Amino acid sequence: MNDQQRPTRIHKSPEQRRREVLEAAAAVFSEVGFRCTEMDRIAERAGAGKGTVYRCFQGKEALFMATVEKALEDLTCYVNDVVDPLEDPLEQLRMGIHRYLEFFEQNPETVELFIQERAEFPRNGKPLYFVYQESHREKWRQRFETLIEQGRMRSDMSPALAQEVFSDLLYGAVFSQRLAGDRESRSRKADEIVDLLFRGILRPDSHSG
Amino acid sequence: MNDQQRPTRIHKSPEQRRREVLEAAAAVFSEVGFRCTEMDRIAERAGAGKGTVYRCFQGKEALFMATVEKALEDLTCYVNDVVDPLEDPLEQLRMGIHRYLEFFEQNPETVELFIQERAEFPRNGKPLYFVYQESHREKWRQRFETLIEQGRMRSDMSPALAQEVFSDLLYGAVFSQRLAGDRESRSRKADEIVDLLFRGILRPDSHSG
DNA sequence: ATTATTAGACGGACTGGTCAGTCCACCTTA
DNA sequence: TAAGGTGGACTGACCAGTCCGTCTAATAAT
Numbered sequence: 001m002n003d004q005q006r007p008t009r010i011h012k013s014p015e016q017r018r019r020e021v022l023e024a025a026a027a028v029f030s031e032v033g034f035r036c037t038e039m040d041r042i043a044e045r046a047g048a049g050k051g052t053v054y055r056c057f058q059g060k061e062a063l064f065m066a067t068v069e070k071a072l073e074d075l076t077c078y079v080n081d082v083v084d085p086l087e088d089p090l091e092q093l094r095m096g097i098h099r100y101l102e103f104f105e106q107n108p109e110t111v112e113l114f115i116q117e118r119a120e121f122p123r124n125g126k127p128l129y130f131v132y133q134e135s136h137r138e139k140w141r142q143r144f145e146t147l148i149e150q151g152r153m154r155s156d157m158s159p160a161l162a163q164e165v166f167s168d169l170l171y172g173a174v175f176s177q178r179l180a181g182d183r184e185s186r187s188r189k190a191d192e193i194v195d196l197l198f199r200g201i202l203r204p205d206s207h208s209g
Numbered sequence: 210m211n212d213q214q215r216p217t218r219i220h221k222s223p224e225q226r227r228r229e230v231l232e233a234a235a236a237v238f239s240e241v242g243f244r245c246t247e248m249d250r251i252a253e254r255a256g257a258g259k260g261t262v263y264r265c266f267q268g269k270e271a272l273f274m275a276t277v278e279k280a281l282e283d284l285t286c287y288v289n290d291v292v293d294p295l296e297d298p299l300e301q302l303r304m305g306i307h308r309y310l311e312f313f314e315q316n317p318e319t320v321e322l323f324i325q326e327r328a329e330f331p332r333n334g335k336p337l338y339f340v341y342q343e344s345h346r347e348k349w350r351q352r353f354e355t356l357i358e359q360g361r362m363r364s365d366m367s368p369a370l371a372q373e374v375f376s377d378l379l380y381g382a383v384f385s386q387r388l389a390g391d392r393e394s395r396s397r398k399a400d401e402i403v404d405l406l407f408r409g410i411l412r413p414d415s416h417s418g
Numbered sequence: 419a420t421t422a423t424t425a426g427a428c429g430g431a432c433t434g435g436t437c438a439g440t441c442c443a444c445c446t447t448a
Numbered sequence: 449t450a451a452g453g454t455g456g457a458c459t460g461a462c463c464a465g466t467c468c469g470t471c472t473a474a475t476a477a478t
Contacts, residue, residue: 009428011472017427033328035244039464040430049429050465060464118388119242119328130389153410161401162410164385164392169374172381176373179327180339183373192370200409201356201371203363218445218454226453248438249456258455259439269438 018056021046026067030109034064034120061121065128068117071110072132078103089143090152094194096140097170101187104174111178133167140166166197227265230255235276239318243273243329270330274337277326280319281341287312298352299361303403305349306379310396313383320387342376349375375406 012020024046028037039060043050057063079099086092104111118127126134144159153162173193177183186193221229233255237246248269252259266272288308295301313320327336335343353368362371382402386392395402 009471011427011474035329038462043429049427051429051467052427054465055427115324115328119324120244126390127388130385133389147410152412154408154412157405157410158401161398162405164382165378165402165405168381168385169378170381171385172377172379173373175384176339176377176380179336180342181335189370192367193374196366196371196374196406196409198409198411199363200405200407201362201366202407203361204413220446220453247436252455260441260455261453263439264453 014056017048017052021048021053021056021063022066022070025063026070026109026113029064029067029116030112033112034060034116064116064120068113068128071107071113072128074107075100075103075110076132076136089146089150090198092143093166094191097166097194098187098190100170101173101190104178105185105187108178111174115175137163169193169197223265226257226261230257230262230265230272231275231279234272235279235318235322238273238276238325239321242321243269243325246273273325273329277322277337280316280322281337283316284309284312284319285341285345298355298359299407301352302375303400306375306403307396307399309379310382310399313387314394314396317387320383324384346372378402378406 021042025037025042028042028045032041037060039050039053042063043053046053053063057066079096082099083092083096086095114127114129117129121127140163141159144153144162147153148155148157148159153159173186177186230251234246234251237251237254241250246269248259248262251272252262255262262272266275288305291308292301292305295304323336323338326338330336349372350368353362353371356362357364357366357368362368382395386395
C-alpha cells in the first residue's frame with residue numbers, strides 16, 4: 001500500500017542546473033516581485049529541491065541579482081552586436097534606439113526585474129542598470145562629438161546633455177510602456193522618435209532665435 | 210523604584226493625527242521601501258502608538274497608497290497652478306517641463322514612493338502615477354494640436370507621439386536623476402532640454418529630407 | 419559485462435526570526 | 449465620572465535558510 005511517488009531524482013551538470021534555476025528565478029521574480037517570491041516556488045518551477053537552489057546560489061538576494069545581471073548582458077549584446085559594426089554615428093544612434101526599444105518589447109519581464117532591483121535594494125548603491133549605462137557612456141559621447149565635428153549636429157548643443165536626453169527618454173519610454181500598459185508599440189515608432197530628436201517638433205521657419 | 214517614563218498621551222484632532230501619521234509614513238516608506246517599513250517604525254516616528262496608526266488607516270497597504278496619492282496631488286498642483294493660467298501653449302510646455310523637474314528635485318523622496326508603488330503592487334492594475342497622467346492627457350494633446358493649427362509646430366508630426374515623447378522623457382529624467390545619483394540638476398537644464406525637443410539636435414541645413 | 423562501493427547531488431521537513439494586525443488596560447478630557 | 453482615544457504587549461502566519469536521510473551515477477573490482 002505504498003503509493004508514494006518516486007521523485008525521479010536526476011543529477012545534471014552544474015551549469016545546466018544553474019541555468020535552469022536562473023531561468024525559473026527570472027520568471028517568478030518578474031511575475032510576483034522580489035518579496036513575494038518564495039524560494040520554494042523557484043525550486044518547484046526549476047524542477048528541483050530547495051537545497052539544490054541553495055547550492056547553486058548563495059541566497060535569495062544573490063539569485064535575484066544574478067537574474068538582473070543576466071538580463072543586462074542580454075540587453076547589451078542585443079544592442080551592441082548590431083550597433084557597434086555600423087560606421088555612421090547617426091545610424092548608430094538610430095539603430096541603438098530601435099534595438100533598445102525592441103529588446104524590451106520582446107522581453108517585457110526585464111523591466112520588472114529592473115524595477116524590483118531598485119525598489120528592494122535602495123541601499124546597495126547604484127542599480128546595476130546604471131552601472132552598465134555608465135560603462136557605455138564614453139563610447140556614446142564620442143559618437144555625439146563626432147557628429148558635431150562633422151558639422152552635422154548643432155555645435156551649440158552639449159553632447160553630454162543630448163546623450164542624457166536620449167538615455168532618459170529611452171528609459172522613460174520602456175518603463176511607461178510596461179507600466180501604463182496600454183501604449184502602442186514604441187519600437188515601431190522608433191523612426192518617428194528619432195526624427196523628433198533629430199529635427200525637433202517646431203517648424204524650421206518659426207524659430208528665429 | 211519606578212522610573213517608567215510617562216508616555217505623555219495627548220488627544221489630538223483626527224485630522225491632525227492623520228496628517229502626522231501620513232507624513233511619518235511618507236518619510237519611512239521612501240527611506241526604506243514598502244516591505245522593509247515596519248508599522249511600529251511609522252508609529253514611533255509619528256509619535257503615536259500602533260493602535261493609533263491603525264485607527265487612522267485600514268492597514269499598511271492603505272496607508273502607503275494614501276502617501277502616493279498625496280504626493281501625486283502635490284505634484285499636480287505644483288505644475289498646474291503655474292501652467293494652466295498661461296496663454297501660449299509653447300510657454301505652457303516650457304513651464305510644464307520646468308515645474309515638473311523642479312518638483313522632483315525639491316521632493317526627491319517622491320520618486321521613491323512611485324517606484325515602490327509599482328514594485329509592490331504589480332497586480333493592482335495601473336499605478337496611480339499613470340492614472341493621474343492619463344487624466345491630463347487630453348488637455349496636453351489639445352495644446353500640441355493648437356501649436357500645429359497655429360503653424361508653429363511641424364504638421365507632419367503626430368501630436369500624440371510628441372506628447373508621449375515629452376512625458377516619457379520627463380519620467381525617465383526624474384527616475385534617472387534619482388537612481389543614478391550622480392547627475393547634474395535637470396531643472397536647471399530645463400531650457401536646454403526644451404530647446405532640444407523644439408529644434409532637434411541636427412543642424413538645420415544638414416537634413417535634406 | 420556485471421556487481422560493489424561511495425562521493426556527493428538531491429529534496430523537503432524543520433526551525434527560528436520577523437512583523438502585520440489585534441486587543442485591552444490605561445489615560446485624557448469634557 | 450464616563451466615553452473613547454491611546455499605546456504597546458501579544459499572537460499567529462509566513463518564509464528564508466538549514467540539515468540530513470535518501471538516492472544517483474561514476475568508478476573500482478571481479
